[in-house]
Amino acid sequence: MGWPFVGRDAELTAVRRAVRGAGLIVAGPAGVGKTRLLDEVACDVRLRATAAMSEIPLGVMAPFLPSVNSSPLAMLTSARTALRGRVVVVDDVHLLDDASAGLLHQLVQHRESVVVATLRSGERAPDPVVALWKDELLPRIELDPLGRAAVVEVLETVLGGVLDSVTADRLWTASAGNMLLLREMHFAAQWVSHGGVWSLDGPLPLSPRLVELIEAHLAVVPAEERRVLELLAFGEPLDLAASEALDGLVTVTDEGLRLAHPLYGEVLRAQCPPLRKRNHQRHLASLLDDPLRVAVLKLDSGTADDPELLLKAAHLASATGGVVLAERLARAAWSVGGGVEAGRVLAEVLLFTDRPEEAEEVFSMVATDDDPIEVRTMRALNLGWGLGRSEEAAAMLEMDLARSVLLFHAGKYDEVRALLSYDKPDEAAVLAMADVVQGSYTRPFPVVPPTPEAGLGLETIVFAEVFVHSMHGDLAQAERLAVQAYKKKTEWDSMRSTWAVALAGLARAGGRLLEARRLLLEARPAQPFARLCELALTEAMLGNDARSLLAEAEERTPQGMRPYSHGVWLARIWAGGVSPFDAVADARAHGEFAFEALLLHEAVRLGHAAESHERLRELAETITGLLVPVFAEHAEALVRNDSAGLVRVAGRFEAGGFALLAAEAAAESGDRALFTRLMARCEGARTPALARMTLTPLTSREREVAVLAARGLTNKEIASSLVISVRTVDNHLSNAYSKLGITTRGELALVLSDDAGGQG
Numbered sequence: 087m088g089w090p091f092v093g094r095d096a097e098l099t100a101v102r103r104a105v106r107g108a109g110l111i112v113a114g115p116a117g118v119g120k121t122r123l124l125d126e127v128a129c130d131v132r133l134r135a136t137a138a139m140s141e142i143p144l145g146v147m148a149p150f151l152p153s154v155n156s157s158p159l160a161m162l163t164s165a166r167t168a169l170r171g172r173v174v175v176v177d178d179v180h181l182l183d184d185a186s187a188g189l190l191h192q193l194v195q196h197r198e199s200v201v202v203a204t205l206r207s208g209e210r211a212p213d214p215v216v217a218l219w220k221d222e223l224l225p226r227i228e229l230d231p232l233g234r235a236a237v238v239e240v241l242e243t244v245l246g247g248v249l250d251s252v253t254a255d256r257l258w259t260a261s262a263g264n265m266l267l268l269r270e271m272h273f274a275a276q277w278v279s280h281g282g283v284w285s286l287d288g289p290l291p292l293s294p295r296l297v298e299l300i301e302a303h304l305a306v307v308p309a310e311e312r313r314v315l316e317l318l319a320f321g322e323p324l325d326l327a328a329s330e331a332l333d334g335l336v337t338v339t340d341e342g343l344r345l346a347h348p349l350y351g352e353v354l355r356a357q358c359p360p361l362r363k364r365n366h367q368r369h370l371a372s373l374l375d376d377p378l379r380v381a382v383l384k385l386d387s388g389t390a391d392d393p394e395l396l397l398k399a400a401h402l403a404s405a406t407g408g409v410v411l412a413e414r415l416a417r418a419a420w421s422v423g424g425g426v427e428a429g430r431v432l433a434e435v436l437l438f439t440d441r442p443e444e445a446e447e448v449f450s451m452v453a454t455d456d457d458p459i460e461v462r463t464m465r466a467l468n469l470g471w472g473l474g475r476s477e478e479a480a481a482m483l484e485m486d487l488a489r490s491v492l493l494f495h496a497g498k499y500d501e502v503r504a505l506l507s508y509d510k511p512d513e514a515a516v517l518a519m520a521d522v523v524q525g526s527y528t529r530p531f532p533v534v535p536p537t538p539e540a541g542l543g544l545e546t547i548v549f550a551e552v553f554v555h556s557m558h559g560d561l562a563q564a565e566r567l568a569v570q571a572y573k574k575k576t577e578w579d580s581m582r583s584t585w586a587v588a589l590a591g592l593a594r595a596g597g598r599l600l601e602a603r604r605l606l607l608e609a610r611p612a613q614p615f616a617r618l619c620e621l622a623l624t625e626a627m628l629g630n631d632a633r634s635l636l637a638e639a640e641e642r643t644p645q646g647m648r649p650y651s652h653g654v655w656l657a658r659i660w661a662g663g664v665s666p667f668d669a670v671a672d673a674r675a676h677g678e679f680a681f682e683a684l685l686l687h688e689a690v691r692l693g694h695a696a697e698s699h700e701r702l703r704e705l706a707e708t709i710t711g712l713l714v715p716v717f718a719e720h721a722e723a724l725v726r727n728d729s730a731g732l733v734r735v736a737g738r739f740e741a742g743g744f745a746l747l748a749a750e751a752a753a754e755s756g757d758r759a760l761f762t763r764l765m766a767r768c769e770g771a772r773t774p775a776l777a778r779m780t781l782t783p784l785t786s787r788e789r790e791v792a793v794l795a796a797r798g799l800t801n802k803e804i805a806s807s808l809v810i811s812v813r814t815v816d817n818h819l820s821n822a823y824s825k826l827g828i829t830t831r832g833e834l835a836l837v838l839s840d841d842a843g844g845q846g
Contacts, residue, residue, distance in 0.1 A: 089269060090243040093236025094123055099807060100227055101127050101202060105173055106806065108194060109201035111219050114229030117266025120204035121177050123229065127202060130172035135181035143185040146176075158185070165189055170198045179203035180211035187212035194223050231263025240265070241284075244272060248607050250285035252576055260290055260348050267349065270296040283608050290352050300353045307331055318345050319354035320363070321370040321379065364388065378402045382411070385418055393424035400431050405536075407545075409435050409578045426452045430461055437464060438545065440580040440613065442472025463488040471495075474645065490516050491546075497648030497676050499524055511535070515550050522557045523649070525679035525709025531555070545571075545581060552588060553649075556595070557680055559712030561743040565592045583609040587617045591653075594624050597746030600769040603628070615642040619653040622661040627746075629772030632661035652681050659688055666692060679709045687717040691750060691775055695724035713742065720751060729755045736760060750775035762826050784822055791818040792826075796834050 097112070104110035105127060112120050139145035144161055150168035151161045166189060176182070176190065191214035193199040201224065205211060219226040232240070237258045242249050261268040274293035277284055307315065311331045318324055323342035337346050345351050358366070367387035371380050381399030384390040396419035403412035413435045420428035429452030436445035449465045457465075462482055470479035470492055479492065490502045490513070499520040506513035514532040521527040531554055534547045548571050555564035568589050575582035586609035594602040606621045618639035625632035636657050643654060655669035666689035673681040683705045686698045699721035706718040716738045723731030732755035739748035749764035753776050761779050765771075784792065794804045801819070805812045823834070 089122070089265075090240050091122060091126060092239045092243070093232045094119070094229075097123055097227065097229060098126055103807060104202060104225070105129075105200055107200070108197060109174075109199075109203070109224050111179070111203055111205055111224050111226040112229055113205040113207050113226055115207050115231075115264070117264045118229050118231055119265040120206075120229055122265065124175050124177065124202060124204060127175065128173070129175040129202070131169060131174045132177070133174065134177040135179060135186070137181055140181050140183050143183055144189070145183055146186050147189065162189060166192065166198070169193055173200045173202070176201065176203040179205050179215050180209040182212055182215060184212050184214070187214040190214065191217060191223075194218060231261075232265065233263060234258045237261065237263060237268060240268065241272065245277065245284045247279060247282045247284050248604055250283050250608055252582070253285045255576065256286065256290060260352070262347065267296065270299075280610060281607060290349075292349070292352055292356065296349070297353055297356075300349055301357075303335065304350070304353070307335065314343075315345065315350070316354050316358055316362070317366055317370060318343060319351040319358070320366050321374065321383065322351070324370075324373075381415060385414070390418055391422050393419045393422050393428065396422070397424055397428055397431065400428075404431070404435065407574050407578045407581070409439050409581070411577065413439070426454065433468075434464055437468045437472065438581065439578070440472075440611070442468050446473060459488075467491070487513055487516065494520055495647050495649060497678075499677060508532075512547070515547055518554045519550055522554045522711075523678050523680055525683070525705070525711055525714070527554065527558055527680075527710050549588070556592060558710070559714075559742060561592060561595060565589070565596075565743075568592060580611060583611040583617075587611060587620055590620050590624070594620070594627070595746075596743050597749065597768040597771065599624055599628050599746075599771050613642075613644070615639055615644055616650065616653060618642065619650075619657040622657040623653075626657075626660035627773055628770055632657075636661040648676065652678075652684075655685065656688065659685075659692070666694065667697070679705060680711050680714075683709065683711060683714045683717055687713075687720070690717065690721045690724065691747075691773065693774060695721045699725050713744075716742075723751075724754060729757070733757055733760065736764065740764065746771050746773070753777075753779040759826070784825055788818045788822045788825075791815055792822040792834060795819060795831060 101110055101112065101123060112123060114120050133146050135146050143158065144151060144165060147161075147165040150165040152164050156164070162185065169189075170193070174190075174193070179187075179190070182190065190201060190203075194201050201218075203215075203218075205215070205226075207228070218224045234254065238249055238254045241254070241257065257268060257271060261271060270293045271291045274291035274296065276287040276291070278287040279285075304312070304315065308331055311329055314326055314328065314332065315335065317326065318336065322344045323339060325342045328336050328338070328343055335346050335350065337344050345354075355363070364387045367383045368389060371383040371387065371389070374380050374383070377395060378399045381390065381395050384392075384395070390396060396415050400412045400415035400419060403409070403415060413432065416424075416428055416432040416435060420432060429448050433445045433448035433452070436442075436448060445468050446465070449461075449468065453465075466479040466482040466488060469475040469482070487506065487510075490505045493499075493501045493505070494516060502516060502520045506517050508514045508517060508529065511532040511534045514529070515534055518527060518529065518531055521529075531551050534544075536544055548567060552564050552567050552571075555561075555567070568585060572582060572585040572589055575585060586605045590602040590605040590609070593599075593605065602624045603621070606617055606624065609617050611617055618635055622632040622635035622639055625635060639654060639657060644650060651672065655664075655672065658664035659666050659669060666685055669685045670682055670689065673679075673685055683702060686702050686705070689695075689698045690702075699718065702714070702718040702721050706715045716735060719731065719738070720735045722728075723735055732751045736748045736751035736755065736757075739745075739751060745764055745767040749761060749768050749771070750773060752761040752764050755761075756779070758779060765776070768776075790808065791804055794807060795801075799807065801812050801815045804815045808815075819831075819834075823830075826834070
């Protein structure tokens with residue numbers, strides 16, 4: 087298929103409107119998509135100015151000139167007559183010769199033709215062309231690079247599948263939203279698909295044409311300045327002086343000098359001869375005082391022989407989640423005499439990158455009788471969680487905190503409380519998890535100060551905090567923390583996948599089911615049980631058959647991990663048709679009263695309010711949890727058939743960020759306008775409660791008119807944009823209002839978003 091056209095709706099509307107007027111100048115940097123935009127516009131004449139033709143008077147007008155020798159005036163008159171009354175598109179108008187530019191100016195000034203032209207920003211244009219916008223004969227718009235969402239849409243359309251978010255970030259950053267660069271990188275890339283999710287296989291792709299384009303910019307740089315660019319490619323940011331010869335190639339930041347575009351660095355590194363590359367790296371290592379950067383430069387240049395420096399750098403890399411680099415540095419430290427400490431760092435990295443067998447092998451190699459408690463704890467957790475050797479793990483643990491973590495996952499909450507104190511932040515974090523599960527969470531989550539000994543283990547504290555906030559019903563805080571953690575894991579694939587699963591659960595709770603599915607398709611955790619449970623639940627709520635996903639999840643159910651039972655019960659209820667009351671009984675038997683309340687509300691959602699409302703009322707009076715009172719109110723309102731009460735419940739759910747629960751309550755209330763507005767945020771959800779009220783589909787023209795009205799266009803502007811009468815617009819809007827259950831344009835803006843096409 088051709089290169090897709092996306093992300094330019096507003097600009098395309100402006101161009102189409104301009105075609106019905108005098109015309110338009112579309113300006114922007116090279117490769118941003120100006121020509122592609124005008125390809126979408128119907129025209130009578132399409133001209134392309136070039137540098138070669140710019141020296142020939144009326145050169146671009148050659149198709150409209152007399153075939154015999156004529157005077158300049160006769161040629162000008164002939165071209166003017168040929169273009170009169172026509173829509174003329176001119177690409178690269180800044181390259182016109184003066185005579186052609188003058189002719190174009192006359193055609194616009196006298197309203198003889200409609201002229202739509204592209205202009206490269208920053209280029210000198212002939213005076214008649216400049217006068218077109220300076221004298222306000224034509225409006226001028228600036229075409230900015232595409233945003234990340236549009237870049238992703240382009241690539242997913244071309245690939246025919248979901249794009250991995252790390253790959254999306256890399257290509258968006260490298261292309262800077264420039265479609266020419268993006269297209270070149272796409273065609274040069276080695277793509278690989280895992281379960282329908284596409285990612286790059288290897289380094290950032292550079293096509294020969296792309297290298298030529300970049301080298302054309304770099305070729306004019308003198309040798310000494312080229313050396314500056316190469317040093318930046320291997321070590322930016324740097325505190326270096328830049329001459330005017332580097333204008334446009336470098337930028338000055340608070341951190342120092344940087345290359346103006348990431349692709350410059352890719353090309354400079356790829357084309358730098360090996361010997362010069364090593365010399366640059368050695369030189370930079372002697373200049374910098376950042377241990378991490380120095381260690382990497384020494385590794386890359388083959389001069390890394392200081393285990394102390396390498397270990398320090400490995401700790402720094404671990405602290406920022408750079409586990410790939412941390413592993414490389416730790417292995418290097420071990421190979422040059424780093425000893426036990428290097429082995430411990432390496433084993434911890436292997437543990438947190440889901441390689442428990444390798445981790446235990448290294449742990450056993452460097453074990454001593456006086457291992458610090460932190461090391462013994464990590465080894466024990468690896469044995470218990472990673473290898474399933476729980477008894478052996480428990481025998482190794484003497485510290486109450488480590489034992490309590492294993493006890494929590496075994497569901498032995500009273501034993502956890504007997505071991506720990508709220509006075510110690512790390513212990514209070516474990517107690518918070520036990521409290522929130524049992525519905526007694528009242529304290530703020532403790533601040534656990536980072537320590538060098540904790541290393542990658544601090545990630546478990548963040549997981550605990552997200553778990554506590556989400557279980558307590560504070561969806562916004564849980565998502566803020568999870569998004570922050572997820573974004574930091576660009577170089578930690580296994581942990582990024584784990585966070586993707588957590589984020590998917592939060593997105594699903596917020597009603598964003600397609601976002602949840604996307605995250606789950608992208609995630610490839612080493613232990614797939616939680617992902618499969620969440621995917622089965624999400625697919626079921628989208629109305630799809632998820633029994634095979636549930637069956638696969640149940641085959642992989644881990645033993646002795648009590649908190650995971652919550653996820654598998656939800657998947658069984660929605661995908662497998664299991665009675666929610668079986669899950670309720672299991673949670674209650676284990677004293678997990680917050681889980682019990684949540685599962686009772688699942689029963690309410692599935693039509694069992696009468697059997698659930700009394701116990702929910704008891705729980706609302708006896709346990710903590712921001713949503714438990716709303717669950718109880720929801721069940722009571724359904725039992726009483728209280729429409730006003732259900733509207734209040736919908737409002738409370740919406741205020742907490744739970745759009746799908748809010749939409750279900752709105753459907754049960756019979757308030758169509760409220761339901762329609764909330765459903766626009768629920769991404770294709772199909773649940774029993776929603777089936778009580780379905781949207782009457784809008785026709786494509788009704789939706790087109792409604793979307794433009796929601797954007798703020800008047801009926802007259804809509805008529806002009808769509809080339810229909812104002813009366814027709816009135817009729818389409820009236821039909822849309824009736825189908826959507828609303829009466830005013832103000833309500834339309836609330837219930838209809840630009841991307842809600844699937845809801846009509």
